[in-house]
Amino acid sequence: MGKVNFDAKVETINGQGFQLTTLDKAIGAARSNSLWPLPFATSCCGIEFMATMGSNYDLARFGMERMSFSPRQADLLIVAGTISKKLAPILKQVYEQMAEPKWVLSVGACASSGGVFDTYSVLQGIDRVIPVDVYVPGCPPRPEQIIDGIMNIHEMIKNESLRRRNSDEYKKMLQTYNIESDGK
Amino acid sequence: MANSTLTNELVFSKLKEKFGESLGEQQEPFGLLTVEVTSNEIHSVIEWLKNEPALNVNYLTLIGGIHYPENEGKELCVVYHLHSLIHNFRIRLKSFLPIENPTIATITDLYDGADWQERETFDFYGIIFEGHPNLVRILNEDSMNYFPMRKEYQLEDATREDKDDRFFGRD
Numbered sequence: 043m044g045k046v047n048f049d050a051k052v053e054t055i056n057g058q059g060f061q062l063t064t065l066d067k068a069i070g071a072a073r074s075n076s077l078w079p080l081p082f083a084t085s086c087c088g089i090e091f092m093a094t095m096g097s098n099y100d101l102a103r104f105g106m107e108r109m110s111f112s113p114r115q116a117d118l119l120i121v122a123g124t125i126s127k128k129l130a131p132i133l134k135q136v137y138e139q140m141a142e143p144k145w146v147l148s149v150g151a152c153a154s155s156g157g158v159f160d161t162y163s164v165l166q167g168i169d170r171v172i173p174v175d176v177y178v179p180g181c182p183p184r185p186e187q188i189i190d191g192i193m194n195i196h197e198m199i200k201n202e203s204l205r206r207r208n209s210d211e212y213k214k215m216l217q218t219y220n221i222e223s224d225g226k
Numbered sequence: 227m228a229n230s231t232l233t234n235e236l237v238f239s240k241l242k243e244k245f246g247e248s249l250g251e252q253q254e255p256f257g258l259l260t261v262e263v264t265s266n267e268i269h270s271v272i273e274w275l276k277n278e279p280a281l282n283v284n285y286l287t288l289i290g291g292i293h294y295p296e297n298e299g300k301e302l303c304v305v306y307h308l309h310s311l312i313h314n315f316r317i318r319l320k321s322f323l324p325i326e327n328p329t330i331a332t333i334t335d336l337y338d339g340a341d342w343q344e345r346e347t348f349d350f351y352g353i354i355f356e357g358h359p360n361l362v363r364i365l366n367e368d369s370m371n372y373f374p375m376r377k378e379y380q381l382e383d384a385t386r387e388d389k390d391d392r393f394f395g396r397d
Contacts, residue, residue, distance in 0.1 A: 160383055166383050
C-alpha cells in the first residue's frame, strides 16, 4: 500500500499503478490550476494588475495564462479600481453573466471599500452589489499582494466542496444581493 | 488682453449702450471682463455678442453653475465664458436665478457646444435650460433624485456606516 503524500498540492495515496484521492480534491486542483480570470480594471489598481500579468511577476505560472474578456468563459472576476455608482449595475451584470462556479477578487482600497473616494458618486465597496471571496488591501496593492490574494483564491477553490454552489446557504447568500442562482 | 484689438472698456461700453438696464455689476478679475446679466436678457445679450460684426464672439468656452445658499433670491448662478477667436477677446457673463424657479433660456440655438454643457449644469445644479432639445442627466446615474452640487447635500456617501466622523475631522 502506498503512503499519503501531496501531488500537485492534492492529498493522494500513491501505490504502484494507482492513485487514490477524492473527487472534490481532484476537481478543486484542476479548477484552481487553470483559472480564467476576467480583469475588470478601472484605475491604478488595474495598472498594478497589468504588472502582475506581465513577465516580471507572470500570473501564467499559476495556470492563468489567458485573460478572459468574456464573462461567459471566466471563472474569476478581478475587480481592480474605483467603481462609480453608475458603473455598479454593469459590474453586477458582468458577475451575473459568469457561469458557476465563479469567484471574485476585490483588488485595492477602492474596490473593497470605496477607498479615499467617500463621495456621493462612488460605490463604497463592490460587496454592496456582488459577493466577494478575497479582498486585497492597498492603494494600490503591489503585484506581490495581488498574487497573495490569488493564492488565497486558489486555496479556497482547492478546499471548496462540490456541493457548495447547490447549497441553500449559497442560494440564500446570493439572494441577499438580489442575484438569482443558476438554479442547479 | 494681449494682442487684442478690443479692450474691456470698449466692449463694456458697447454692451452698456445696447443693454443698459439688463446689466448688473461689472468686474475685471485677472483682466477678464465679467458682467452680470439678468436671466431674461442672457439669450439676447449672447446672441448680440455673437452676431455683432465688431465683436464676433463666436466660441463658447464653457457653461457652469454655482450655488450661493446665502444669496437670497439669487441662489443659483449660471456662468458663461465666451471667446472671440477673431478678435482674441474673452468675456464672462453671470446670471443669477432664484432656487425656487431656476429657469433660463438655452443657448443651444447659438452654440451647438452648449448642449452637453447645459445638460451637465442641469445634472449638478438642477438649472432648467428652457428650449434645450434633450435636458436629461449626463454624468450622474439616471436614478439620482437630487442635484449633488447644491450645498444642502453632503459630499460624502450617505450610506457609509463604518467611518467614524471624529477621525475625519467632521463631527
